[in-house]
Amino acid sequence: MKVCGEVAQVLEHMLGSGVCVLAEAIQKRPLYPLEEQYVIGAAANRIAEFSCGRYLARKALATIGIQPQEIPIGRLREPIWPEGSVGSITHSSGLCAVAVTKTPTFLAIGIDILNIDEASLVMEQAAAFIMGSKDVVHAQGWRAHPAVLLFGAKESTIKVTSKYHARFLDFVEVEMKIEGESFSSGSIQGSWREVGGLLVTAAVQTIP
Numbered sequence: 270m271k272v273c274g275e276v277a278q279v280l281e282h283m284l285g286s287g288v289c290v291l292a293e294a295i296q297k298r299p300l301y302p303l304e305e306q307y308v309i310g311a312a313a314n315r316i317a318e319f320s321c322g323r324y325l326a327r328k329a330l331a332t333i334g335i336q337p338q339e340i341p342i343g344r345l346r347e348p349i350w351p352e353g354s355v356g357s358i359t360h361s362s363g364l365c366a367v368a369v370t371k372t373p374t375f376l377a378i379g380i381d382i383l384n385i386d387e388a389s390l391v392m393e394q395a396a397a398f399i400m401g402s403k404d405v406v407h408a409q410g411w412r413a414h415p416a417v418l419l420f421g422a423k424e425s426t427i428k429v430t431s432k433y434h435a436r437f438l439d440f441v442e443v444e445m446k447i448e449g450e451s452f453s454s455g456s457i458q459g460s461w462r463e464v465g466g467l468l469v470t471a472a473v474q475t476i477p
Contacts, residue, residue, distance in 0.1 A: 270294045272465045273364050280368055280380060283460045283471040287372035289329040295365050298324035301339035318365065322348075322358040325367040330354060333371050347431040357428050362387075362467060376474040379428030379459075383421045383468040385413050392416035399423070401441040407448050408461075417468060419445055422452040422459060425472040429457050 270293075277292040284290065298320040300308070308316045327337040330351065341349040350356050356369030361382040368380050392399060396416040406415045423443045430438070445454050452459045452472075459472030 270364055272467065273366075275464050276364065276366055276382065276467065276469055279462045279464050279469050280366060280471055283462065283469075284368055284370075284378065284380075284473065288368050288370040288375070288378070289332045290366065290368045291325045291329045291332075292364055292366040293321065293325060295321045295360055295363055297321070303339045303341060307342055318360045321365040322360060322367060325365055326356060326358060326369065329356070329367050329369040333369060335371065343432070345431045345434065345437060347428065357425075368471070374476045376476060377429040377432065379425035379470075379472040381421050381425040381428070381468075381470045383417065383424075383470075385417060385463070385466055385468050388417045388420065388468070389413045392420060399440045401444060403444045405446040405448075409449060411463075418447060418461065421461060421468045421470040422447060422472070423454075425459055425470040426452075426454045426457050429472050429474050 273292040277290045280290045295317050297317045300320050304323055308319050323340055326340055331337050335351050335354055343349050354369055354371045355375050355377050357378045357380045358367050359380050359382045362384045368378050392414050399416045399420050408418055411418055422445050423440050426443055427438055443454055450460050457472050457474050461470045
């Protein structure tokens with residue numbers, strides 16, 4: 270899939286040097302024994318998504334010098350990364366992408382991919398569950414419903430903050446400010462791009 274390379278290139282640009290980004294078409298990949306337990310009884314497409322994400326994560330970790338190993342699931346179903354590394358996994362529209370780093374200034378990374386047309390059909394009806402009263406959207410050139418852009422920005426932001434919370438956050442709880450192709454929520458900074466009909470977002474929390 271040509272779009273895989275384009276998505277990876279865009280994420281690399283948004284996240285900067287020191288972050289390894291990989292993307293490929295979703296396909297079933299081998300899992301470690303512990304990871305297999307997480308998808309017992311799951312549908313075939315879910316197994317493919319999950320295993321592809323773990324495979325790419327191990328490949329990316331090896332690229333930055335971390336020995337491939339199992340990647341457990343946390344209490345909010347987030348990946349538990351090896352000590353000394355942080356990362357994020359996302360999948361949508363038949364592709365999977367992973368970003369990992371061991372750069373000490375990165376405290377957390379969150380990436381997300383969203384099919385804009387498919388999301389627009391849902392978000393127009395679910396805007397009240399996504400858009401908070403304090404959200405600001407000034408995104409010149411964005412043509413779809415603003416809730417779609419907010420969803421992508423908030424989803425990647427929530428992935429950054431998941432390790433700090435004991436429960437899943439509602440999207441309206443996350444205050445978001447989008448200016449141009451950048452967004453922020455508290456100390457978290459991010460950016461978005463449109464790639465081949467996909468909304469690609471990346472958020473980071475770094476040491477000040």
